[in-house]
Amino acid sequence: MPKKTFKQALNEAHFHEMRRDPRVIVMGEDISGGIGASGEMDAWGGSEGVTKGLYPEFGPSRVVDTPLSESAIIGAAVGAATTGLRPVADLMFADFLGVCFDQIFNQAAKFRYMFGGKAVTPVVIRGMIGAGFRTAAQHSQCLYPIFTHIPGLKVVIPSNPYDAKGLLIQAIRDDDPVIFLEHKLLYGVTGEVPDGAYTVPFGEAKVLREGGDVTIVALALMVQVALDAAELLSKRGIEATVIDPRTTSPLDLDTIVESVEETGHLVIVDESSPRCNIATDIAAQVADVAFHALKGPIKMVTPPHTPVPFSPSLEDLYLPSAERVAAAVEASLRTRKGAA
Amino acid sequence: MQLSREDLLLAYRRMRRIRDFEDRVHVEFATGELPGFVHLYAGEEASAVGVCMNLTDEDMIASTHRGHGHCLAKDTDATGMMLELYGRKDGICGGKGGSMHIADLSKGMMGANGIVGGGPPLICGAALTAKTLGTGNVAVAFTGDGGSNQGTTFEALNFAAVLKLPAIFVFENNGYAETTASQWSVACKDIVNRAAAFGMPGVSVDGTDFFAVWSAAREAVERARGGGGPTLMEVKVPRFYGHFEGDAETYRADGEVAALKRDHDCLKIFRGRVTEAGLLSNADLDTVDAEVAAEIEAAVALAKVSPLPGPEDLVTDVYVRY
Numbered sequence: 305m306p307k308k309t310f311k312q313a314l315n316e317a318h319f320h321e322m323r324r325d326p327r328v329i330v331m332g333e334d335i336s337g338g339i340g341a342s343g344e345m346d347a348w349g350g351s352e353g354v355t356k357g358l359y360p361e362f363g364p365s366r367v368v369d370t371p372l373s374e375s376a377i378i379g380a381a382v383g384a385a386t387t388g389l390r391p392v393a394d395l396m397f398a399d400f401l402g403v404c405f406d407q408i409f410n411q412a413a414k415f416r417y418m419f420g421g422k423a424v425t426p427v428v429i430r431g432m433i434g435a436g437f438r439t440a441a442q443h444s445q446c447l448y449p450i451f452t453h454i455p456g457l458k459v460v461i462p463s464n465p466y467d468a469k470g471l472l473i474q475a476i477r478d479d480d481p482v483i484f485l486e487h488k489l490l491y492g493v494t495g496e497v498p499d500g501a502y503t504v505p506f507g508e509a510k511v512l513r514e515g516g517d518v519t520i521v522a523l524a525l526m527v528q529v530a531l532d533a534a535e536l537l538s539k540r541g542i543e544a545t546v547i548d549p550r551t552t553s554p555l556d557l558d559t560i561v562e563s564v565e566e567t568g569h570l571v572i573v574d575e576s577s578p579r580c581n582i583a584t585d586i587a588a589q590v591a592d593v594a595f596h597a598l599k600g601p602i603k604m605v606t607p608p609h610t611p612v613p614f615s616p617s618l619e620d621l622y623l624p625s626a627e628r629v630a631a632a633v634e635a636s637l638r639t640r641k642g643a644a
Numbered sequence: 645m646q647l648s649r650e651d652l653l654l655a656y657r658r659m660r661r662i663r664d665f666e667d668r669v670h671v672e673f674a675t676g677e678l679p680g681f682v683h684l685y686a687g688e689e690a691s692a693v694g695v696c697m698n699l700t701d702e703d704m705i706a707s708t709h710r711g712h713g714h715c716l717a718k719d720t721d722a723t724g725m726m727l728e729l730y731g732r733k734d735g736i737c738g739g740k741g742g743s744m745h746i747a748d749l750s751k752g753m754m755g756a757n758g759i760v761g762g763g764p765p766l767i768c769g770a771a772l773t774a775k776t777l778g779t780g781n782v783a784v785a786f787t788g789d790g791g792s793n794q795g796t797t798f799e800a801l802n803f804a805a806v807l808k809l810p811a812i813f814v815f816e817n818n819g820y821a822e823t824t825a826s827q828w829s830v831a832c833k834d835i836v837n838r839a840a841a842f843g844m845p846g847v848s849v850d851g852t853d854f855f856a857v858w859s860a861a862r863e864a865v866e867r868a869r870g871g872g873g874p875t876l877m878e879v880k881v882p883r884f885y886g887h888f889e890g891d892a893e894t895y896r897a898d899g900e901v902a903a904l905k906r907d908h909d910c911l912k913i914f915r916g917r918v919t920e921a922g923l924l925s926n927a928d929l930d931t932v933d934a935e936v937a938a939e940i941e942a943a944v945a946l947a948k949v950s951p952l953p954g955p956e957d958l959v960t961d962v963y964v965r966y
């Protein structure tokens with residue numbers, strides 16, 4: 305299978321779906337880039353180049369550059385979705401959610417329910433998440449818990465190129481509003497990606513590694529951190545199962561619970577702020593349905609409860625590390641129920 | 645009021661300091677030593693300085709992601725800023741904010757802002773404080789052409805007009821929002837045309853002419869201080885560098901930047917004007933150039949060797965009281 309970057313995988317997903325379905329459009333600031341200017345059009349293809357090349361093939365009616373107006377961009381994408389298009393709107397940094405949230409959580413998310421099942425809103429809102437880019441507090445957040453909290457939204461968080469392509473195609477074909485979040489440190493990561501179109505279903509976790517001593521759940525960039533931790537632990541005689549839920553809404557709790565029933569220990573690695581995040585959510589649900597299986601405390605490895613710092617020395621400390629994950633696993637194993 | 649010799653020297657020093665700061669950051673960024681996103685203000689100096697020469701430390705400004713110039717025009721310490729850009733513990737924000745979040749409340753600088761359109765509503769608040777407490781202070785929001793299209797900006801304009809706030813909205817139209825041309829994104833072509841719709845005076849000025857900016861801002865500031873409410877200013881400026889450092893700028897025409905630097909450099913224009921009028925000599929200005937160059941050199945040298953923040957700094961400053 306050919307090797308591609310996460311960014312190329314996302315780019316291909318756009319091409320497949322725009323060729324397949326004329327109702328699919330993309331829109332956002334600098335989505336092609338250079339509009340109204342005298343130099344090259346399609347200069348950027350989105351701020352990270354994910355939509356590069358779409359403009360020359362599909363033109364301005366389907367690759368819609370917009371003014372800097374997020375409420376209008378997201379609101380128009382939502383409105384277009386309810387009236388016959390299938391827009392993929394680029395929010396750029398998910399942090400910009402702040403200036404357009406109403407159109408997502410009060411409008412898109414609730415139409416179907418409020419209208420008694422009559423509305424269909426097939427919109428995809430892409431946004432970049434995550435720290436490590438040295439872009440400080442307003443360009444580095446992992447806001448997926450906020451979206452996950454809202455009934456009516458689906459929330460997709462790929463961790464590798466294969467899933468990125470399959471999940472984005474699924475997102476575009478899905479009839480519900482989908483928030484699609486891309487960790488910016490993953491764009492350059494390479495992996496095997498088929499040339500053709502394929503989907504990865506929502507609500508199906510991926511088991512990346514199997515081991516009998518502990519279950520580690522992680523998302524996005526943290527999946528690699530969890531795998532690195534599993535390597536460290538293996539050298540110390542502890543074998544870990546690593547699970548990537550891939551979507552937080554819907555969440556594949558069954559796969560996590562089945563694993564915890566075998567291992568008895570659960571560690572969740574979550575890059576979002578520690579209060580009311582995906583780690584607390586999964587911990588609570590597992591404790592609720594599988595308390596009998598737990599042999600030690602559920603451990604959550606997260607950043608501290610602070611905004612994301614700018615200085616590299618602080619940002620590196622902020623992000624969970626493989627060493628911290630391994631330590632959390634060891635702490636859970638040490639405090640086995642009934643042990644002295 | 646006229647500008648004194650001291651005022652002219654100060655205005656030149658501040659513009660020169662911005663230019664040297666930005667030119668140097670451009671060079672240092674290319675070495676890979678500076679982390680993060682850096683948006684340079686070179687070319688736009690006469691806007692920030694022309695406006696801020698009319699303000700006191702108690703008058704607040706709000707800035708943008710392209711904030712270094714607004715900070716320096718408000719006399720924020722260049723060395724502290726350089727240390728901040730390098731993420732150092734002794735940076736003006738302790739290394740926690742970086743280029744996009746430099747703030748100096750003691751100088752009336754409410755912060756650069758990573759969210760486009762973040763500033764105008766905040767400046768309504770600063771103006772509301774001034775009005776409520778009767779301080780006579782004014783508040784200025786600097787925003788770009790891109791930011792002029794943000795919903796928060798439109799709300800702030802109407803809000804300030806309805807409440808007759810002592811606020812000034814300065815739109816620095818540098819032709820682009822990232823790659824997007826303002827002549828495309830602003831449907832009414834000139835941002836100043838929106839002033840009438842919001843029921844406030846509007847003025848458009850050539851942002852390469854320090855004197856034009858200064859006198860337009862002076863009128864707006866006097867009106868605001870006197871209870872006459874807000875003003876919208878559009879300042880047309882060139883952008884000498886990319887949207888951010890690392891931008892290949894293929895969306896700009898060949899030769900565009902070179903022509904701007906040649907014909908629309910506010911520092912050259914200022915020098916020509918004051919020396920021809922006999923207000924300052926070339927020697928006066930050369931002295932400033934040399935002093936500023938030494939200052940920036942020292943700032944970079946210090947920034948490179950200053951300590952980074954440590955683990956103890958990570959969790960402080962989230963709340964006033966825990």
Ligand SMILES: Cc1ncc(C[n+]2csc(CCOP(=O)(O)OP(=O)(O)O)c2C)c(N)n1
Pocket residue numbers: 333372374396400403683708709710758759760761787788789790791792818820821822887
């Ligand atoms: C709410 C929000 N949307 C988008 C961005 C990304 N962004 C940063 S600067 C910029 C363009 C701003 O253009 P303008 O207001 O003209 O300021 P300039 O960069 O030209 O100084 C964009 C789109 C952002 N930081 N915040």
Ligand SMILES: [Mg+2]
Pocket residue numbers: 788789790816817818819820821822
């Ligand atoms: Mg601009």
